[in-house]
Amino acid sequence: MSGPFRPINNPPRTTGPSRPINQRRLARIASRNEPPDATRARPTARDVEDQRSLDDDNNTDPTNTDVDADGDVSMGAADDEGPGSSDSMAGAPGGAAVDVAAWQEQQQAMGEDSKSWSSSSPLRSSGGSSVTDDPGDDYGSRDERARAAGGKLTYGIELEFLMAVDAGEPEAADPHPEDGRWLARYLFGENPEAESFQYTVRNRCVDALRRAGVVVNKTDEIDLRDYSMGASEEEDARKVDFIDSLEDMAMPDPNEDALRGWSPAPPGVRWDGRADADVAVQTMVEGLMQQFVDAHTSRGIALTDTRNATVDRLAARLLAPGGSVLGDWPAFAAEKVRLGFANNAKEEIRDLRLSRETGAIDPHHVDVPGMGDKYRAWLVTKDPSVSTRAVGVRHYEMPPGYVLDGRDFPVPPDNYRWWGAEVITPVYDTENRACADNIQRAVRQLREEFRIHKPMSAVRSGVHVHWGHQDGWTLLQLKRFASLWIVIEESLFGLHRSDRSNFKYCRSLREHSRLAYALSPDNPATRAKYRDFLPRGGSAASRRYDRYMASRVPLDSLGSMDGRLLGLVQNIWRYSNINTLATAMSPWSFTDEAAVRWNVTGEKRSDDPSMVSKQTLEFRMMQGTLDFEHIMHWMQVCHRVILITRRIPVGDTGFIQTETE
Structure with a gap:
């Protein structure tokens, strides 16, 4: 396999040790590899009809599913099969026999499928494609099924970190002069909330990533704009375009010397007071613009490097009334030419810079229908939650003899001004090793070029991994994921810094x-407040979903779980659509975030991505770090969880095991 993740060639464990649940044993559930024989009970017509109805509810393909061959495994009363169940087929001539025979053929065919599944990687190799054996996919036509067979499992990473910008004051010395990594030189006095400050630092990160060889764009981020009202003229003059930098603007124009001696030839347009003045001005401006562009070409300098201030100086020097270019043009017309030339030149330069700074596409990105254009390349923005607001000197180990009181310079963290950065990868393919190589180069460049604050709980940074798929998610896949996550969540928290669990x-x-x-065992008021988020449909529908769950979750191996966790798993399988399941698995407060953010919407199948919802499962558990090996180790764990929930064959019930096993 060519991907960055280790191949997984063994299927999940099938069952755990048998344990009683509520002092009774559930009926044994048939494996997909065990077709019914004469010594075992065959499914009745009601079993087949109920199974088909539930397959439809969970958006599964009814031609690729298994039916309980051991009789009723409902966790409720057997005499109420729930809404939609029917005995009509039992009375139809030959109806039950036909369905049972078809079911036996399905079981035998799936038994052959499971043998090949266990001996191959569940991920496609980069050199070919495989048909997705996914019981959650219910495509409406053969063409749609063929399209989805080539779909890719995708991921995207958000890297949050705190980087030093400058020492805060013009006269302040570099707190660590031996370090040598970047500090801004021309941002002293700038309000750190102003867009000039924000874009300068952000664009410095973008330039660093480009030096690492990754494809990254400068984007116009709403969070970085300055919408302050009533700003002074001086403050307005300091505002910058989202592709600009005060650091660059403070440096000399690299083209100024080359253009100092340039003087355009007088265009062949003479002033005629009887002609249309606007037409004459426009013709003159177009001629000057062509000569301006040609001057850069002949001198071997880039038009995009010429600064606006240089354009203004050239226009003022060359286009004065009575000068060598405009001659006898009247003052009002000469002023129009000067302004027209300056504005057109600046606009042309900006358009060229925009084409260079934006719109690039990472050749390794994965296209997903409806995906935002900005996720086709790397991007950098600010994360306001990553800051030093909660950081104090108590969080640092100070050198021996260091005295905190009575010093005339700041102590950590105030010896620097900091910026909370968020670097976001494109949508990447789990099978493509080049994607992981890009991440490795990017984090190495950031660490080598910037002074990055050591990750700590008070900084509040994280590594967030979005998992998606070109074919989207189905309700069945998301139920599998939620069930597995609930069972193993505590163990996953144990892989990270201890503060992450709270x-x-x-x-x-x-x-x-x-x-x-909603299931809180000790707080009736809380249960009442959140009861609207419980599955809807009544007890009959719940029992039918319990039957469906029992054939896919090894409940007998979960007997050691407390009743609360078992109740969570059971209720997860009772939701009838993605929207209600995702809402129930979201945090109780809008000011909090869960260890997994459910960025998914839809009914039986997830919607296409949009600005509102990315249609991803966002793993938010990992603390902030730029350690590539650490990130990849966590990615491998996440990858395995996603593979199990998406690719496990129907009837293989081993994708949930208790934490003690």
């Missing part, structure tokens, strides 16, 4: 999801 931006789904609050 961090407001990655709350436990076990403890802080709306569903968890």
Whole structure:
């Protein structure tokens, strides 16, 4: 396999040790590899009809599913099969026999499928494609099924970190002069909330990533704009375009010397007071613009490097009334020419710079229908939650003899001004090793070029991984994921820094999801407040979903779980659409975030991505770091979880095991 993740050639474990649930054993569930024989009970017509109805509810393909061969495994009463169940087929001549025979053929065919599945990687190799054996996919036509067979599993990473900008004051010395990494030289006195400050630092990060060889764009981010009203003229003059930098603007224009001696030849347009003045001005401006562009070409200098201030100086020097270019043009017309030339030249330069600074596409990105254009390349923005607001000198180990009181210079963290950065990768393919190589080069460049604050709980940075798929998600896949996550969440928290399990931006789904609050065992008021987030449909529908769950989740191996977790898993399988499931698995407070953010919407199948919802599962558990190996180790864990929930064959019930096993 060519991907950055280790191939997984063994299927999940099938079952765990048998344990009683509520002092009774559930009926044994048939494996997909065990077709019924004469010694075992065959499914009745009601079993087949119920299974088909539930397959439709969960958006599965009814031609590729297994039916309970051991009789009723409902966790409720057997005499109420729930809404939509029917005995009509039992009375139809030959109806039940035909369905049972078809079911037996399905079981035998799936038994052959499972053998080949266990001996090959569940991921496609980069050199070919494989048909997705995904029971959650229910495509409406053969063409749609063929399209989805080539769909790719995707990921995108958000890297949050705190970087030093400058020492804060013009007279302040570099706190670590031996370090040598970048500090701004021309931002002293700039308000750190002003867009001139924000874009300068952001664009410095973009330039660094380009030096690492990754494709990154400068984007016009709403969070970086300055919408202050009533700003002074001086403040307005300091505002910059989103592709500009005060650091660059403070440096000499590299083209100024080359253009100092340039003087355009007088265009062949003479002033005629009887002609249309606007036409004459426009013709003159067009002629001057062509000569301006040619002057750059003949001197071997880039038009995009010429600064606006240089354009203004050239226009003022060359286009004065009575000068060598305009001659006898009247003052009002000469002023129009000067302004027209200056504005057109600046606009032409900006358009060329925009084409260079924006719109690039990473050749390794994955296209997903409806995806935002900005996710086709790397981008950098600000994360206001990543800051030093909660950081104090107590968080640092100070040198021996260091005295905090009575010093005439700041102490950490105030010896620097900091900026909370968020670097976002494109949508990448899990199979493409080049994507991981890009990430490795990017984090190495950031660490080598900038002074990055050491990750700590008070900084509140994280590494967020978005998992998606070109074919989207189905309700069945998301139920599998939610069930597995609830069971293993505590173990996953144990892989990270201890404070993450109680961090407001990655709350436990076990403890802080709306569903968890609706099932709160100790607080009746909380249960009442969140009861609207419980599955709807009544007890009959719940029993039917329990039957469906029982054939896919090894409940007998979950007997050691407490009743609360078992209740969470059971209720997850009772939701009838993606929207209600995603809402129930979201945090109880709009100011908090869960360990997994459910950026998914839809009914039986997820919608296309949009500005509102990316249609991804966002893993937010990992603390901030730019350590590539650490990130990749966590990615491998996430990758395995996603593979299990998307690719496990129907009837293989081993994708959930208790944490003690």
